Amino acid sequence: MENLYLAALQMVPGIGSSRIKALVNYFGSARQAWLVDQGDLFLSKCLDNTVCNNLLSYRDKIDIHKLAEVLLKKGICLCCLKDGNYPVLLRxxxxxxxxxxxxxxxxxxxxxxxVVGSRKATVYGKNAAKMLSSGLAAAGVGIISGAARGIDTAAHQGALELEQGYTLAVLGSGVDVCYPPENAKLLARIVERGAIISEYAPGVMAHPGHFPARNRIINGLARGVVVVEAAEKSGALITADFALEEGRDVFAVPGTIFAANSKGTNRLIKQGAKLVDSAADILEEYGWQTTIPGEQPVLKLTTDEQAVYHLLNYESPVGIEEIVTKLNVPPATVAYILLQLTLRGLTVEHSGQRYTCAAREGIE
Structure with missing residues (x-):
């Protein structure tokens, strides 16, 4: 029950982690802090008068037993700073x-x-995020990101490509809120293969002011942060700044000098972030295993598959008509080959029947 009282305290406007700590230390427990009479609460000086009144007001609004029922019904668990399963680095x-x-x-x-980066990610950026995350997951490394559009989504997807992949999504909303809405299925998969976490109560909607606080949790959980794509002023760079302040390692994927999304990452490299272009670069930094027992065999392509595959790239989608013209083969043949390549995870289909390569190693 103690964690339920902690959760209730955290729902009160004006009460954050430092004030919860002060209340618990003064009254001996979150339960005592929640139930204390009005006079003792004001005399404690743990909170200013406004926040004291907020607490008294919320005490009448929140039923601890109903809160427990809601959490149980939604499959939501609580973890306190003092619990044994609280993530060690974040603590x-x-x-x-x-x-x-x-x-x-x-x-x-x-x-x-x-693994973090731009919401308005390019095909190149998404490919890089997927490739790095998949490679790290194959070595038993958990992937953390924020479940946002763009690079975050690609990072989670890359980790989930492997049966043993583990990924953790840190939200700027309650863990029962799907944001962005189109990631509902992805979040459901993450719950099955990892976890969704938040410091915000169930039902709290995503808000721009929540994301900087969310970013401190992302880097706090991790040994290092990989920035894949980031403009000169972006949330990914805020995450990198938090990482440096907490003594975490910062890695960056280089990008073209002409792209706005590469300005931030290229600047990080200038400032000393380690340039990475493969998962091995990160694994070697920590002495983690870089050769994976039972890793996926090399995928061999037929002559026709190679001809189609080699006309594609990782950045600019290529249409079926262009491939048909260059190879002088029937459209139905090209469409069938592209379908087979996509089903094997070698290509990605974009709007208008256009395709790019899916970044991965081990293709012949």
Missing amino acids: NIFNPPYILYYRGTLPHNDKLIA
Whole structure:
């Protein structure tokens, strides 16, 4: 029950982790802090008068037993800063969340890397995020990101490509809120293969002001942060700044000098972030295993498949008509080959029957 009282305290406007800590230390428990009479609450000086009144007001609004029922019904668990399963690296940051809501399974170790970047990601950026995340997941590394559009989504998808892949999504909303809405299925898969976590109560909607706080959790959970694509002013760079402040490693994927989405990552490299173009670059940094027992065999392509595949690239989608013209083969043949390549995870279909290569190693 103690964690339920902690959750209730955290729902009160003006009460964050530092004030929860002060209340618990003064009254001995979250339950005592929640139930204390009005006079003792004001005399404690743990809160200013406005926040004291907020607490008294919310005490009448929140039924602890109903809160427990709601969490149980929605499959939401609570983890307190003092609990044994609280993520170890996160516990040691400057301002760790006192209480975490989560669905799924929290990580069992600190072999975790965050992969972040632009919401308006390019095909190149999404390919890079998927490739790096998949390669890291194959080595038993958990992938952390924010489940946002663009790079975050690609990072989670890359980790989930492997049966053993583990990924953790940190939200700027309650863990029962699907944001962005189109990621509902992805979030459901993450719950099955990892966890969704948040410091925000169930039902709290995503808000721009929540994301900087969310970013501190992303980097706090991880040994290092990989920035795939980022403009000169972006949330991904805020995450990198948090990482540096907490002594985490920062990695960056280089991009073209002409793209706005590469300005931030290229600047990070200039400032000393390690340039990475493969998962091995990150694995070697920590002495983690770089050769994977039972790794996927090399995928061999037929002559016709090779001809089609080699006309594609990782950045600019190519249409079926262009392939038909260059190879002088029937459209139905090209369409069938592209379908087979896509089903094998070698190509990605875009709007208008256009295709790119899916970044991965081991293709002949």
